[in-house]
Amino acid sequence: MTESPAPDAFAAMPELFTWEFASDPYPAYAWLREHAPVHRTTLPSGVEAWLVTRYADARQALADPRLSKNPDHHAEPTHAKGKTGIPGERKAELMTHLLNIDPPDHTRLRRLVSKAFTPRTVAEFAPRVQELTDDLIDRFAAKGEADLIHDFAFPLPIYAICDLLGVPREDQDDFRDWAGMMIRHGGGPRGGVARSVKKMRGYLAELIHRKRSDPGDDLISGLIRASDHGEHLTENEAAAMAFILLFAGFETTVNLIGNGTYALLHHPEQRERLQHSLAAGERGLLETGVEELLRFDGPVELATWRFATEPLSIGGQGIAAGDPVLVVLAAADRDPARFEEPDTLDLSRRDNQHLGYGHGIHYCLGAPLARLEGQTALATLLTRLPDLRLAQDPADLRWRGGLIMRGLRTLPVEFTPRQTG
Ligand code: HEM
Numbered sequence: 001m002t003e004s005p006a007p008d009a010f011a012a013m014p015e016l017f018t019w020e021f022a023s024d025p026y027p028a029y030a031w032l033r034e035h036a037p038v039h040r041t042t043l044p045s046g047v048e049a050w051l052v053t054r055y056a057d058a059r060q061a062l063a064d065p066r067l068s069k070n071p072d073h074h075a076e077p078t079h080a081k082g083k084t085g086i087p088g089e090r091k092a093e094l095m096t097h098l099l100n101i102d103p104p105d106h107t108r109l110r111r112l113v114s115k116a117f118t119p120r121t122v123a124e125f126a127p128r129v130q131e132l133t134d135d136l137i138d139r140f141a142a143k144g145e146a147d148l149i150h151d152f153a154f155p156l157p158i159y160a161i162c163d164l165l166g167v168p169r170e171d172q173d174d175f176r177d178w179a180g181m182m183i184r185h186g187g188g189p190r191g192g193v194a195r196s197v198k199k200m201r202g203y204l205a206e207l208i209h210r211k212r213s214d215p216g217d218d219l220i221s222g223l224i225r226a227s228d229h230g231e232h233l234t235e236n237e238a239a240a241m242a243f244i245l246l247f248a249g250f251e252t253t254v255n256l257i258g259n260g261t262y263a264l265l266h267h268p269e270q271r272e273r274l275q276h277s278l279a280a281g282e283r284g285l286l287e288t289g290v291e292e293l294l295r296f297d298g299p300v301e302l303a304t305w306r307f308a309t310e311p312l313s314i315g316g317q318g319i320a321a322g323d324p325v326l327v328v329l330a331a332a333d334r335d336p337a338r339f340e341e342p343d344t345l346d347l348s349r350r351d352n353q354h355l356g357y358g359h360g361i362h363y364c365l366g367a368p369l370a371r372l373e374g375q376t377a378l379a380t381l382l383t384r385l386p387d388l389r390l391a392q393d394p395a396d397l398r399w400r401g402g403l404i405m406r407g408l409r410t411l412p413v414e415f416t417p418r419q420t421g
Pocket residue numbers: 062098099110161244245246248249250252253256294298299300303304305355356357358359361362363364365366367369370371374
């Protein structure tokens with residue numbers, strides 16, 4: 001990733017959604033912010049949508065109740081509607097989840113899940129996240145090399161969320177395989193994503209059924225138990241909730257660890273600052289640093305789909321009822337009108353109200369868990385493997401091509417081999 005040149009360096013509208021764009025979208029976003037801040041584009045799927053790139057417009061759009069999360073508001077013909085959701089999800093009964101619904105249903109479901117998934121649940125989970133992190137590093141520390149995506153960033157969140165949900169350890173590798181298929185975004189065998197979603201749905205339905213008669217001290221049992229004014233989640237709603245927790249909490253965290261480690265390796269002076277502060281037993285720079293990594297090159301490039309329920313205006317641009325709107329978090333978080341020197345990575349940045357976790361009623365429910373995992377992963381990695389370095393020319397690194405998420409396919413690293421345990 002190079003630092004973004006000034007937007008005027010482009011004579012014409014830059015190309016979006018190419019491989020070059022995927023490896024460094026920030027110059028194109030700078031151009032859009034400057035010249036076409038609310039821009040109608042045709043996505044690679046053929047669906048037309050508005051891209052919102054300025055911070056002030058983005059924040060407003062994320063909280064605008066006239067922008068619905070329900071895909072039924074999409075004005076496009078039905079064949080395009082299936083292209084706006086989680087792959088394979090349309091055919092499943094997993095649609096009634098938080099990111100696809102509006103109040104009052106959203107308010108009810110979010111209140112119920114918030115009772116089971118509290119900051120306290122997450123804080124109590126901290127020792128397990130540390131143990132998982134150490135176990136994964138133990139597996140490659142003696143080798144002196146690793147692919148940090150495959151060996152570390154990918155397994156950590158999937159095992160963590162499985163533990164939290166109450167998926168028995170012996171079944172967690174199945175989850176790892178299904179999640180691996182889902183993350184490939186069509187790069188796997190034909191129908192593989194839909195098949196994985198189906199298997200995951202079947203498994204979750206059965207697990208929920210079992211936990212109903214034999215509850216444990218886990219999130220799925222908590223979801224089943226949670227009640228609001230005497231109301232409970234139905235089994236379908238509980239399955240959809242478990243699925244969205246997995247889906248929303250998995251690839252995002254993979255990318256926080258992957259993009260975050262890459263940014264640190266690419267900015268050695270910042271990484272050294274962090275290592276010094278960790279060695280001194282301080283946590284302040286780690287905490288502000290993870291927020292800055294989310295702002296600088298966060299896991300969620302575009303917020304999820306929103307659809308105008310009536311004609312409205314964003315940043316002076318008219319939007320018709322039924323039009324899809326995509327808020328470009330990655331562009332908003334580099335807006336010079338909001339952030340000083342936005343293209344500079346500054347781990348101690350204080351005034352950092354980034355949109356990496358969204359804003360408004362759909363603000364990330366898993367932010368405390370994401371912070372815990374991100375901070376634990378990066379601190380442990382830099383402490384245990386202090387001379388970690390990239391084993392590949394940054395220009396040869398490949399980024400995943402999906403629309404919503406931003407993350408690396410692989411992150412090969414080298415380091416002095418360490419004996420473990
Ligand atoms: C670094 C990691 C993460 C990032 C950057 C992130 C980012 C986001 C963003 C941007 C949204 C809002 C999307 C929108 O409004 O269109 C969101 C929502 C959500 N996130 Fe996260 N997320 C992360 C990790 C997690 C984790 C670990 C979980 C749970 C285990 C989780 C669960 C959710 C849920 C359930 C929602 C939907 C909330 C709602 O609609 O009310 N996320 N996340």
